[in-house]
Amino acid sequence: MALSRLGRAAGRLLRAGSGALGRRHAGGEAHIRPRYRQFPELTRAQVIRSELLSGFMWFWILWHFWHSSDMVLGHFPYPDSSAWTDEELGIPPDDAE
Numbered sequence: 001m002a003l004s005r006l007g008r009a010a011g012r013l014l015r016a017g018s019g020a021l022g023r024r025h026a027g028g029e030a031h032i033r034p035r036y037r038q039f040p041e042l043t044r045a046q047v048i049r050s051e052l053l054s055g056f057m058w059f060w061i062l063w064h065f066w067h068s069s070d071m072v073l074g075h076f077p078y079p080d081s082s083a084w085t086d087e088e089l090g091i092p093p094d095d096a097e
Contacts, residue, residue, distance in 0.1 A: 065072060086093070
């Protein structure tokens with residue numbers, strides 16, 4: 001059943017030719033009219049949704065960073081750099097020129 005519908009749709013596309021593939025059949029005008037160098041007008045609902053979504057995103061990031069910071073910082077303690085010798089760091093001895 002679904003295969004036959006897919007075949008009919010493919011047949012219609014092939015019969016229409018390549019010119020019909022680029023056509024857009026949207027009703028009416030554009031939803032948001034483009035304006036030169038001006039921000040689009042957002043509705044109050046869009047602003048509230050974006051604020052809630054970004055607030056939840058930052059809550060998620062900070063919560064997981066606080067409770068499982070090993071995922072970012074690593075599982076092992078940082079080495080004590082004061083215990084390294086000059087040879088390990090690649091620093092030549094003082095008497096070498």
